[in-house]
Amino acid sequence: MPVEVAQQPEASPLGAGVRAGLPFVLPTLALGVSFGVLAEPVMGAIAPILMSIVVFAGAAQFAALSVLAAAGGAGAAILAGLLMNARFLPMGFAAAPSLRGRALRRAAEGQAVVDASWAIAHRSDGTFDRGVLLGATIPQACGWISGTAIGVFGGSALADPEKLGIDAIFPAFYLALLFEEGGSRRGLAVALIGGAITLSLMSFVPAGLAVIAAAVAALIGLRRT
Amino acid sequence: MTEVWATIAALCAGTVAIKATGPLALGGRQPSERTFAVVSLFAPALLAALVVYETLSDGHDGLVVDARVIGVVTAATALVLRAPIAVVVLGAAVATAAARALGA
Numbered sequence: 001m002p003v004e005v006a007q008q009p010e011a012s013p014l015g016a017g018v019r020a021g022l023p024f025v026l027p028t029l030a031l032g033v034s035f036g037v038l039a040e041p042v043m044g045a046i047a048p049i050l051m052s053i054v055v056f057a058g059a060a061q062f063a064a065l066s067v068l069a070a071a072g073g074a075g076a077a078i079l080a081g082l083l084m085n086a087r088f089l090p091m092g093f094a095a096a097p098s099l100r101g102r103a104l105r106r107a108a109e110g111q112a113v114v115d116a117s118w119a120i121a122h123r124s125d126g127t128f129d130r131g132v133l134l135g136a137t138i139p140q141a142c143g144w145i146s147g148t149a150i151g152v153f154g155g156s157a158l159a160d161p162e163k164l165g166i167d168a169i170f171p172a173f174y175l176a177l178l179f180e181e182g183g184s185r186r187g188l189a190v191a192l193i194g195g196a197i198t199l200s201l202m203s204f205v206p207a208g209l210a211v212i213a214a215a216v217a218a219l220i221g222l223r224r225t
Numbered sequence: 226m227t228e229v230w231a232t233i234a235a236l237c238a239g240t241v242a243i244k245a246t247g248p249l250a251l252g253g254r255q256p257s258e259r260t261f262a263v264v265s266l267f268a269p270a271l272l273a274a275l276v277v278y279e280t281l282s283d284g285h286d287g288l289v290v291d292a293r294v295i296g297v298v299t300a301a302t303a304l305v306l307r308a309p310i311a312v313v314v315l316g317a318a319v320a321t322a323a324a325r326a327l328g329a
Binding site: 023024026027030042043044047050051054055056057059060061062064066068070073074077078081082085086087088089090091092093094095096097099100103106107109110111113115118119122126162163164165166167168169170171172173174175176177178179181186187188190191192193194195197198199202203205206207210211212213214215216217218219220221222 | 226227228229230231232233235236237239240241243244245246247248249250251252253254255256259261262263264265266267268269270271272273274275276277278279280281282284285286287288292293295296297299300301304309310311313314315316317318319320321322323324325326
């Protein structure tokens with residue numbers, strides 16, 4: 001049964017969270033530029049920038065864009081994007097007890113959950129540092145949105161993003177977050193199983209489904225140590 | 226263009242709803258110990274899944290092995306050497322770009 005608020009370690013101040021997020025500005029900026037460059041021919045100038053502001057989820061935006069670019073239709077694009085973001089459901093449950101305030105405020109704070117902030121705010125005892133979770137998202141939002149604008153308006157001056165290897169930034173970014181999680185043996189086992197689940201599914205099911213299915217690997221946590 | 230705007234609107238609403246669900250459903254309650262043990266392992270599971278997907282996706286629900294693999298191996302090497310994240314991601318991009326320039 002759920003128990004009433006267990007002791008959460010003290011949260012960092014927001015400013016410390018912002019500083020913790022600064023190293024992610026460059027990668028999110030580069031990814032934003034590549035999104036802007038690839039989206040402009042499909043979506044025009046305004047839509048990609050607005051999308052980066054209101055959707056603010058890189059992997060989902062790329063997934064939806066690839067469907068739209070292939071003339072796959074809005075329905076399939078929405079499904080691809082939402083499946084990709086389905087991972088924020090378990091991530092939101094994990095972070096929820098560390099947020100503050102009444103329901104609406106908690107729901108609003110939950111919007112700050114993005115991969116990097118969530119990963120670096122994750123403490124080794126399983127709780128989350130709220131200051132890092134909220135603060136680290138701010139510089140990433142700046143990087144992602146301004147990067148998108150640079151890509152949209154400066155895209156013609158840039159070479160093909162693939163030629164610059166920008167598409168390798170995403171996996172490198174996630175690998176860095178995985179490293180930062182640190183390695184208990186159990187965490188390593190879960191990472192290997194999760195990766196294997198995605199690898200084995202990704203040729204057969206929509207990409208987002210292959211990603212969220214990896215969460216099943218976390219059930220290993222039910223085993224006694 | 227209608228399709229573009231419909232996609233943006235639906236993804237915005239859907240993403241907000243997805244992110245709000247956990248905080249709304251749980252509030253400030255602490256999950257049980259067993260739930261907690263599972264939930265705290267979502268990070269390695271999902272991050273590893275994203276590494277695999279972003280390395281091998283062909284962008285259309287398929288799988289392809291290309292120069293990104295060289296970038297990811299470079300990133301892993303940089304991480305083992307405790308390089309900062311900017312070096313890790315730039316190293317991955319440069320290695321991938323170099324591999325592509327050489328025809329990989």
